[in-house]
Amino acid sequence: MPDPSDYVVVGAGLAGAATAWQLAVRGHQVTLLERDVPAAHDGSSHGSARIFRYAYPDPFYTRAVLESKALWDGLALDAGTELITPFGAVDYGPERDPRRLASVLGGEGIEHQLLSVAEARNLWPQIAFDTEVLWHPGAGVIDAETTVNAMVELAVRNGARVLTGWNVVRVETRGAGYRVHSAAGSTIDAGNIVVSAGGWLPQLLESLPLPAGFLAGLPEFTVRQEQAFHFRYKDTADFPAGAWPTFIHKAAGIQAYGLPGGRDAGFAGQKVAEYNGGPRIPSAAGQTGTVDPANRARMTDYVRRYLPGLDPEPYAETTCLFTNTPTEDFLIDRAGNLTLVSPCSGHGAKFAPLIGQWAADLATGAGTVPDRFRSATSPALTT
Numbered sequence: 001m002p003d004p005s006d007y008v009v010v011g012a013g014l015a016g017a018a019t020a021w022q023l024a025v026r027g028h029q030v031t032l033l034e035r036d037v038p039a040a041h042d043g044s045s046h047g048s049a050r051i052f053r054y055a056y057p058d059p060f061y062t063r064a065v066l067e068s069k070a071l072w073d074g075l076a077l078d079a080g081t082e083l084i085t086p087f088g089a090v091d092y093g094p095e096r097d098p099r100r101l102a103s104v105l106g107g108e109g110i111e112h113q114l115l116s117v118a119e120a121r122n123l124w125p126q127i128a129f130d131t132e133v134l135w136h137p138g139a140g141v142i143d144a145e146t147t148v149n150a151m152v153e154l155a156v157r158n159g160a161r162v163l164t165g166w167n168v169v170r171v172e173t174r175g176a177g178y179r180v181h182s183a184a185g186s187t188i189d190a191g192n193i194v195v196s197a198g199g200w201l202p203q204l205l206e207s208l209p210l211p212a213g214f215l216a217g218l219p220e221f222t223v224r225q226e227q228a229f230h231f232r233y234k235d236t237a238d239f240p241a242g243a244w245p246t247f248i249h250k251a252a253g254i255q256a257y258g259l260p261g262g263r264d265a266g267f268a269g270q271k272v273a274e275y276n277g278g279p280r281i282p283s284a285a286g287q288t289g290t291v292d293p294a295n296r297a298r299m300t301d302y303v304r305r306y307l308p309g310l311d312p313e314p315y316a317e318t319t320c321l322f323t324n325t326p327t328e329d330f331l332i333d334r335a336g337n338l339t340l341v342s343p344c345s346g347h348g349a350k351f352a353p354l355i356g357q358w359a360a361d362l363a364t365g366a367g368t369v370p371d372r373f374r375s376a377t378s379p380a381l382t383t
Helices: 014-025 059-079 098-107 117-123 144-157 198-207 212-216 293-306 349-364
Strands: 005-010 030-033 050-052 084-086 089-092 113-115 133-136 140-142 161-163 168-174 177-182 187-195 222-233 246-251 254-260 269-274 310-324 331-335 338-342
Touching: 005 014, 005 177, 014 030, 014 144, 014 187, 014 338, 014 349, 030 144, 030 187, 050 254, 050 349, 059 098, 059 144, 059 349, 089 098, 098 113, 098 133, 113 117, 117 133, 144 161, 144 349, 168 187, 168 198, 187 349, 198 310, 198 338, 222 293, 254 293, 269 293, 269 310, 293 310, 331 349, 338 349
Parallel strands: 005 030, 005 187, 030 161, 089 246, 187 338
Antiparallel strands: 050 140, 084 140, 089 133, 113 133, 168 177, 177 187, 222 269, 222 310, 246 254, 254 269, 331 338
16 A cells, blocks of 8 residues: 555546646645546547637636636746647637627736627638637647646656556545545555546546535536547648637537647647537446547538638547536535545636646635535535
8 A cells, every 4th residue: 555645636637637736836745646647548638739718708717717827827837848839719609709708808908809700701711700700819729738747747846646557446534534445456545635537527426435415516417528520721822721720619509619739630730629519428437439420420511611721521530528517617625625626518628727726725725716616515605
């Protein structure tokens, strides 16, 4: 059995790595447990392409992005590498409501521009815009895998221990602390546990020593095996390959997003996906890694109709995990000395350093988190 730790963090994705890093730099004894390897391919934090953006209809999240960006800058400086590549972002479609987004960004002093359809098409002829367009140049693309590895390295540099191939199957109370059990029969003791298990969280919940009332107050988690497709840039005089921003497009029957695919597919094209378009699965353990032909057909048709600057046949494709809550808010809450962290609904990557800070504050008692991230029966909300 490994030596006990003050804090055991379960899961080395973006949120777990961020939490371990934040705990370690504060001088706590930390062990990070990962069922595979950090940023594992079958989790939610692999690869080189996640959108970083400020545009939210809810000012709360826009302000949180601003707070997170300051932490990103410090993390990149400490790690000595670029983690967010600037590309800018365009948001459009009647259901995306660019004017509302522009109002929020204006209220927070974030650089942006509201463009007519004609103005936007002149700037980006490779996109067939159907409404006016919000442009904010401060957006970009996060290299998720590099970020995870950077945070793990900084955690280790500050004394953390990382155990890979350590698949947690249950946690039990033991005296004033906890004992964590792996599928291989290993155990480790800890005074405090932080569980950031991504798509494995739903199946793990019943194996955690959480009060029944606390469990009953948690939001419903749904896990989807999302599908993403890479389409080559046409790279002609009419559609230059080097001028692609990230985008979110919402209209009747359409929830699409795209971003430069980067290292994930040889820097040759745009990664395009349908938000919550993949099939539901009970938990991450139920994923198959198989792309749904119907989803592929929808996205191929979408590219043909709305992205004339791309070859409409995908040259690469992949699956990934989205763990969703009904409100799309995160879960960061604590019962006893056990903290749950779930940056849900496909938009948590941009907040990774801030989520780590929030989780570390809550787990250590140094601070709290926004009420919207607590369960309905959290002591903080019921006293």
